[in-house]
Amino acid sequence: MARSVTTRHKVTATIFAWIVALLIFFPILYTIITSLKSETEAIAGFNLLPSFTLESYITVQTQRDYLTPFMNSVIISVGSTILALIIAVPSAWAMAFSPTKRTKDILMWMLSTKMMPAVAVLVPIYLIFRDLGILDSRIGLTVVLMLINLPIVVWMLYTYFREIPGEILEASRMDGAGLWQEIVYVLTPMAVPGIASTLLLNIILAWNESFWTIRLTTTNAAPLTAFIASFSSPQGLFWAKLSAASTMAIAPILILGWFSQKQLVRGLTFGAVK
Amino acid sequence: MGRITLKNVSKTFGEAKVIPSIDLEINDGEFVVFVGPSGCGKSTLLRLIAGLEDVSGGQILIDGKDYTNNAPAERGLAMVFQSYALYPHMTVRNNIAFPLKMAKMDKAAIDKKVTDAARVLNLTDYLERRPSQLSGGQRQRVAIGRAIVREPSAFLFDEPLSNLDAALRGTMRLEITDLHHQLKTTMVYVTHDQIEAMTMADKIVVLNRGNIEQVGSPLELYRSPRNLFVAGFIGSPKMNLIEGAYAQSKGAKTAGIRPEHLLLSKDSGLWTGTVTVAEHLGADTFLHANVDGIGLITARCDGEFGVTYGDRIYLTPDEGKLHRFDGRGLAIGNAGLAA
Numbered sequence: 001m002a003r004s005v006t007t008r009h010k011v012t013a014t015i016f017a018w019i020v021a022l023l024i025f026f027p028i029l030y031t032i033i034t035s036l037k038s039e040t041e042a043i044a045g046f047n048l049l050p051s052f053t054l055e056s057y058i059t060v061q062t063q064r065d066y067l068t069p070f071m072n073s074v075i076i077s078v079g080s081t082i083l084a085l086i087i088a089v090p091s092a093w094a095m096a097f098s099p100t101k102r103t104k105d106i107l108m109w110m111l112s113t114k115m116m117p118a119v120a121v122l123v124p125i126y127l128i129f130r131d132l133g134i135l136d137s138r139i140g141l142t143v144v145l146m147l148i149n150l151p152i153v154v155w156m157l158y159t160y161f162r163e164i165p166g167e168i169l170e171a172s173r174m175d176g177a178g179l180w181q182e183i184v185y186v187l188t189p190m191a192v193p194g195i196a197s198t199l200l201l202n203i204i205l206a207w208n209e210s211f212w213t214i215r216l217t218t219t220n221a222a223p224l225t226a227f228i229a230s231f232s233s234p235q236g237l238f239w240a241k242l243s244a245a246s247t248m249a250i251a252p253i254l255i256l257g258w259f260s261q262k263q264l265v266r267g268l269t270f271g272a273v274k
Numbered sequence: 275m276g277r278i279t280l281k282n283v284s285k286t287f288g289e290a291k292v293i294p295s296i297d298l299e300i301n302d303g304e305f306v307v308f309v310g311p312s313g314c315g316k317s318t319l320l321r322l323i324a325g326l327e328d329v330s331g332g333q334i335l336i337d338g339k340d341y342t343n344n345a346p347a348e349r350g351l352a353m354v355f356q357s358y359a360l361y362p363h364m365t366v367r368n369n370i371a372f373p374l375k376m377a378k379m380d381k382a383a384i385d386k387k388v389t390d391a392a393r394v395l396n397l398t399d400y401l402e403r404r405p406s407q408l409s410g411g412q413r414q415r416v417a418i419g420r421a422i423v424r425e426p427s428a429f430l431f432d433e434p435l436s437n438l439d440a441a442l443r444g445t446m447r448l449e450i451t452d453l454h455h456q457l458k459t460t461m462v463y464v465t466h467d468q469i470e471a472m473t474m475a476d477k478i479v480v481l482n483r484g485n486i487e488q489v490g491s492p493l494e495l496y497r498s499p500r501n502l503f504v505a506g507f508i509g510s511p512k513m514n515l516i517e518g519a520y521a522q523s524k525g526a527k528t529a530g531i532r533p534e535h536l537l538l539s540k541d542s543g544l545w546t547g548t549v550t551v552a553e554h555l556g557a558d559t560f561l562h563a564n565v566d567g568i569g570l571i572t573a574r575c576d577g578e579f580g581v582t583y584g585d586r587i588y589l590t591p592d593e594g595k596l597h598r599f600d601g602r603g604l605a606i607g608n609a610g611l612a613a
């Protein structure tokens with residue numbers, strides 16, 4: 001009896017999980033399906049079976065250059081992430097291992113900047129960028145995206161670092177490790193999984209960021225998000241081509257996400273204490 | 275060698291004076307246990323010796339040499355933590371080898387030492403596992419292994435057994451005592467547990483609010499506690515402390531009698547009382563009784579004593595083992611020593 005109940009529970013849960021997963025994935029799936037249709041099929045209405053033509057991909061390739069925005073996306077997302085980590089690792093470290101009375105307030109304040117709508121600061125940032133002459137530049141975008149994601153990066157690293165038990169570091173000191181050996185043999189191996197998942201998540205966030213990337217670029221520094229947007233032009237909407245462009249834009253990050261999912265999910269739970 | 279001397283050591287955290295001033299001598303090869311209520315500064319004192327905390331004042335000498343301002347690594351001490359604090363990303367072998375690698379010992383010597391330690395601690399079959407794949411007792415043995423391979427001048431233990439269940443605690447207690455007999459190295463051991471303190475220690479240090487209340491062998495503390503605090507802290511069940519007419523008749527503000535020094539009878543005795551709780555443990559019986567004119571008294575007798583809630587009993591204190599305390603809580607005379 002008990003067994004059949006749990007089996008039924010499991011089946012229900014599995015079905016439910018699949019439904020949720022499909023709901024979340026459906027827009028992406030439909031984008032891929034649409035990208036494989038001809039332009040007439042695409043506007044014809046809802047249809048899950050495309051004619052599997054690659055015509056849109058070919059047009060997108062010939063009409064626009066894919067490689068430049070792709071390279072821009074890579075440089076901007078990886079660059080902003082590394083920059084953010086360089087700033088966030090020491091600061092999260094300091095807050096996790098020598099907290100003061102104000103540490104929690106500072107963290108809250110950092111996070112609160114994310115609660116503000118981005119449009120609110122669009123004008124000042126636009127003007128600053130114009131005056132500095134870094135509109136439509138990779139440097140400018142990298143810095144903006146770094147700043148946008150910095151609070152999240154600090155928070156994530158802080159929570160990971162907080163889970164490293166201080167007694168393990170003390171144990172290494174008792175065992176005769178100097179500061180440098182403590183960092184190399186004990187701290188780093190325990191911190192790396194946390195830093196790696198923060199890195200991956202932030203690359204994904206930066207890759208998909210479209211508010212600032214579309215508004216602060218025109219051609220030179222335009223990443224793939226702007227590349228997609230450029231297909232919804234005033235001359236009319238071309239659904240199939242737009243979908244093909246989107247698919248090409250998200251494919252790299254989907255592949256990265258797929259291969260690193262283990263790392264993304266993995267926490268720091270090792271069973272070192274208790 | 276591992277003689278540790280604390281001279282006038284004090285510690286403050288911000289405003290809080292956790293340890294006002296402590297003088298203590300720990301002899302080479304001694305097993306010293308720090309006991310005291312929670313928050314009295316046992317761990318802080320141990321961490322000061324280890325060098326994990328800086329002293330606010332005073333000196334710490336090891337074998338006569340001043341180590342007050344030396345880093346933990348330079349003091350030649352090993353510590354076993356309550357949480358085990360094993361390196362989660364290393365195998366058992368590498369955990370035990372870590373201090374030797376830090377000491378730049380050569381590979382063959384390390385292997386030999388790790389193998390030896392693993393054999394002593396029954397860890398040979400687990401050398402390639404990670405800490406997360408071990409039981410609590412095995413983890414604690416790895417932590418001890420990591421401490422012994424370095425041949426430190428003293429071991430520091432901070433409540434090493436408190437995460438283990440009662441049975442395992444009993445076994446590990448014997449293992450650590452045995453280890454001390456084999457190695458003859460100084461051990462400083464912090465615990466909450468009466469039994470650990472009484473059975474393992476050569477010398478017990480009773481701490482209260484950062485002050486030493488008394489230092490002595492387990493039996494010294496049991497037989498002649500210097501003051502009310504030690505009297506109430508050492509011994510289980512706790513000593514009965516009686517104020518009022520009875521104490522005055524003995525020339526004291528407070529009279530103390532241990533539960534095992536009360537003679538129980540169903541027919542006659544000095545005091546009469548009503549049983550409130552009877553705990554029958556088989557080997558012995560703990561009776562809590564409301565004694566007329568005295569108050570609540572706990573008594574202990576060997577074997578089975580067949581009474582239950584509400585029964586009338588008679589109790590007679592063994593006056594030769596009575597403890598007397600004055601108005602300041604200090605022991606009068608040495609009544610207890612007579613035993």
Ligand SMILES: Nc1ncnc2c1ncn2[C@@H]1O[C@H](COP(=O)(O)OP(=O)(O)OP(=O)(O)O)[C@@H](O)[C@H]1O
Binds near residue numbers: 287
């Ligand atoms: N880093 C610290 N900052 C401020 N106060 C501290 C710090 N460490 C300890 N204390 C305080 O010092 C006092 C003694 O702490 P300690 O940990 O030494 O007690 P303990 O005797 O080991 O207690 P327990 O038996 O509960 O482990 C406590 O009141 C504690 O709050």
Ligand SMILES: [Mg+2]
Binds near residue numbers: 316317
């Ligand atoms: Mg403690």
